[in-house]
Amino acid sequence: xxxQFDLLQKPxxxxxxxxxxxxxxSLRDLLLSAHELSELYSDSPxxxxxxxxxxxxxxxxxxxxxxxxxxxxxxxxxxxxxxAVDAYFNQSHIRHRFDxxxxxxxxxxxxxxxxxxxxxxxxxxxxxxxxNATLFDHSTDDQFLLTSLSEAARLIITAQAFSxxxxxxxxxxxxxxxxxxxxxxxxxxxxQNLFETLVLNLIPYDWQEDAFxxxxxxxWEMESPIEDERxxxxxxxxxxxxxxxxxxxxxxxxxxxxxxxxxxxxxKDAIRFDPLKPYYFKDEKKxxxxxxxxxxxxxxxxxxxxxxxxxxxHRPALVFDWLALLCRNGDLPxxxxxxxxxxxxxxxxxxxxxxxxxxxxxxxPLTLTIKxxxxxDLDTAxxxxxxxxxxxxxANRRIGMYxxxxxxxxIKWGKVDDNTKKRINDWIKxxxxxxxxxxxxxxxxxxxxxxxxxxxxxxxxxxxxxxxxIALTAFEQAAQYAGxxxxxxxxxxxxxxxxxxxxNQLIPKEEEMDE
Numbered sequence: 001x002x003x004q005f006d007l008l009q010k011p012x013x014x015x016x017x018x019x020x021x022x023x024x025x026s027l028r029d030l031l032l033s034a035h036e037l038s039e040l041y042s043d044s045p046x047x048x049x050x051x052x053x054x055x056x057x058x059x060x061x062x063x064x065x066x067x068x069x070x071x072x073x074x075x076x077x078x079x080x081x082x083x084a085v086d087a088y089f090n091q092s093h094i095r096h097r098f099d100x101x102x103x104x105x106x107x108x109x110x111x112x113x114x115x116x117x118x119x120x121x122x123x124x125x126x127x128x129x130x131x132n133a134t135l136f137d138h139s140t141d142d143q144f145l146l147t148s149l150s151e152a153a154r155l156i157i158t159a160q161a162f163s164x165x166x167x168x169x170x171x172x173x174x175x176x177x178x179x180x181x182x183x184x185x186x187x188x189x190x191x192q193n194l195f196e197t198l199v200l201n202l203i204p205y206d207w208q209e210d211a212f213x214x215x216x217x218x219x220w221e222m223e224s225p226i227e228d229e230r231x232x233x234x235x236x237x238x239x240x241x242x243x244x245x246x247x248x249x250x251x252x253x254x255x256x257x258x259x260x261x262x263x264x265x266x267x268k269d270a271i272r273f274d275p276l277k278p279y280y281f282k283d284e285k286k287x288x289x290x291x292x293x294x295x296x297x298x299x300x301x302x303x304x305x306x307x308x309x310x311x312x313x314h315r316p317a318l319v320f321d322w323l324a325l326l327c328r329n330g331d332l333p334x335x336x337x338x339x340x341x342x343x344x345x346x347x348x349x350x351x352x353x354x355x356x357x358x359x360x361x362x363x364x365p366l367t368l369t370i371k372x373x374x375x376x377d378l379d380t381a382x383x384x385x386x387x388x389x390x391x392x393x394x395a396n397r398r399i400g401m402y403x404x405x406x407x408x409x410x411i412k413w414g415k416v417d418d419n420t421k422k423r424i425n426d427w428i429k430x431x432x433x434x435x436x437x438x439x440x441x442x443x444x445x446x447x448x449x450x451x452x453x454x455x456x457x458x459x460x461x462x463x464x465x466x467x468x469x470i471a472l473t474a475f476e477q478a479a480q481y482a483g484x485x486x487x488x489x490x491x492x493x494x495x496x497x498x499x500x501x502x503x504n505q506l507i508p509k510e511e512e513m514d515e
Contacts, residue, residue, distance in 0.1 A: 003251070005149045007098040007107060008089055012150035013051065014041045018193060024150065027058070027098065028085060034195035035079040042154065045359035046125055049186050049343035050158040053276065055198055057240035061218050062088040065204040072331060075199050097220040100153060100249055107220060108156045109247045110263075115170030117250065117257035123155040125162045125182065125345060125354055152249060152256060159260075160244055162345060166352030169262030176352075177265040179244035184290025185299065185344035186276045187306065187317035189364060200338070201276075203322045208236065208275060219243050231267035236275075242266060275318040280305050288315060293344035295355040298438060300362055300445055301386070304379045306340060307368060324369035337450065338364045363446050365453035374452055381448060381463050387506055388471045389437055395499035396433055396478045400424030402491030403482060433478035440470045468507045475499050 005012075011024040016038045025033065040055075042048045062084055065071050074080075089095065098107050165178040189200040216235030219225040219242070226243050233239035246261045272288075273279060279288040291305045299306075305314050326332040340362045346355040368374050394413075401408040404420055404427075416424075428434070444466055451459035475496065482488040 003101045005100040005153065006096075007100070007153055008095075010150070012153045014154075015039065015194065016041050028089060030194075031055075031058070031080045031085050032082055034198060035193050037194040039190070039194060039197065044124070044158070045343050045357045046162045046345060047154050047158045048359065049181065049188075050161040051154065052188055052197075052201075052341075053161060053181070053186065053240060054157050056201055057218050057237055059198060059202050060237055060240070061221070063202070065202060067204050067206045068325075068329075068331075071199070071202065071204050074202065075331070079195055094221060100149065100156075105220070106248065107153075108160055108241075108243070109249065110226065111248065112246055112261075113248050113250060113259040114246060114261040115259055117252050118260055120152060120155055120256065120258055122260055123152075123159040123163075123247075123258060125158070125164055125357070149256070152258075156247055156249075156258075159247065160242065163245055164345075164347065164352040164354060171261050174262050176262050177244070180239065180242050180266055180271075180274070182345060183347065184274070184277045184292055185342050187278060187319060188276070188341040188343075189319045189323060190339040190341045190361070197341075200323065201319050203275060203318055205236070207322060207325070208318070226263045229264065231265055232270040233266075239271070239274075273315060273318075278306050278317045278320075279315040281314065293346035293356075293358055295346050298442060299342055299344070299358070299360050300442055301382060301438070303362060303445075303449075304375070304382055306342070306362065307364075307375060307378060320369060323364075323366060327366045327370050332366060334366055334370070336366045337453075338366070340364045363449045365450055367453035368449070374456070377452060377456065377460060378449070381445070381460070384464065384506065385441055385445070385467060388467050388503065389434065391499060391502040391506065392433060392437055392471050392474050393428070394502065395475055395495045396428045396431070397424060398498045399478065399482055399491045399495035400427055402494055403427070403488065408494075427481070428478060431478035431481045433474045436477045437470060437474035440473075441467065444470070464507050468503055471499070471503060 007027045009026050009028070011026050011029070013025050013027065013030045015023050015025060015030060017023055018036060018038050020038075022041060023037075030037070040048050040051050042051070059080075063070065063074060065074065089098075096102055097105050100107050100109070104111065159179070161179050161181040163176065163179040164182050165176045167176050168174075169176045188197065191197045191200050216237045218237040218240070225241075226246065233242060243263045244266065246259075246263045248259045250257055250259065274290070278291045280291055281287070282289045291299075291302060293299060306316055307320060323332065323338070327334055327336075340360075342360045342362065343358070345357045347353060348355070368378070397413055398408075401411075401413070401416065401424065404423055405411065405416070413421075444463070448459055448463045451462065479492045479495070482492050
């Protein structure tokens, strides 16, 4: 079958206009209308993150921003100009490299067909990770057998960025290894439109610091991007377009399938800091580790690692300190309010087990980037939220002890036998009190960040007071499950008294304020 699908001309990128209209555009059209678009769109956070990362690679290839002056020129245009975009794409050695079915250089693929044909589900980490990829099967993957070529283009970029390691890769003696983005969250600053979002994250090479300080070639410009099986990227563009899988699209019985095997294995020790990832300091032996999504903990609770001014313990994504520089130098107004787009895949450490993927948005007032004292306030606020939650937990445990122990006054929690502890903890989990507390604290935290940049004292007071109220309501959520007899009534009274005592130590009553 003589097939073509040119990403420069065919619509395949899903986006939302500034008026809320969903559109599907070619790569060229999306860049030239980025100032009229709000954001990229996909049902999968991993696809969206991969496409933002890919678009950054395209812009690095087009503009080669070496220093801040280059960045300023791009930013001040307020849109990507056709002359620059077309001058790059029209080069003879590049023009046909964005065709999914090019005879010698199919986009993000090789010409090899190793192993068995798979359904396109194998390219989506949310459906198929490492060693549990679903084989091409009409009975189980009908929805993927009908996948459009535009969807295939999005999936192939996602697979190169987020595929999980584990399992035989179809090449003797070679298992699958993790793609560059599969562990750790990716952070992007989000502007008022897609043009701003892309340019805000287009950090010049001379400011890449410990990451990458040269441009080099993206995979689509290389003659043989995986031929030498290198483990260390040559430069930023090599890393952003790292070919972690040998992929090849083909048609079998008029149905699109993909052949997949291992390509380049990334030497993680060679990549000290990915510019898109925040890091925390583990210990002297293990050094810095990327911040990850947790299946048990919302990411906003670790915002100190996302916003912290770079230091030994924490290193935010490079864009955070880059925005601080732009703000201090007047390139961006101090009053500007952006958002952090935070994408990630929650996995079991060291295994190809995937729990979920997620996109989180956290407000990013630029004032936070240039005032270290606000970072201290942020840390203090998060610590208080954790302390208050412990108060709620301990108060609910107090209820449980009065419900499940014959003489609760005579024993402390640490002395309770394991079976009874489990029964009490299971009861607390059943009430949903902890989930209620954190779910209702999240929007409050988002408001706190914005208010902190405007009125520090009011923000702190409001945070403390309303956190106190959320804690009381979360406790009452659990109290509803205690029962209606005298024993239950006593248990709730004891728990409530204990909670009030603990909360008044953390947040004295005189701090309470009117709405």
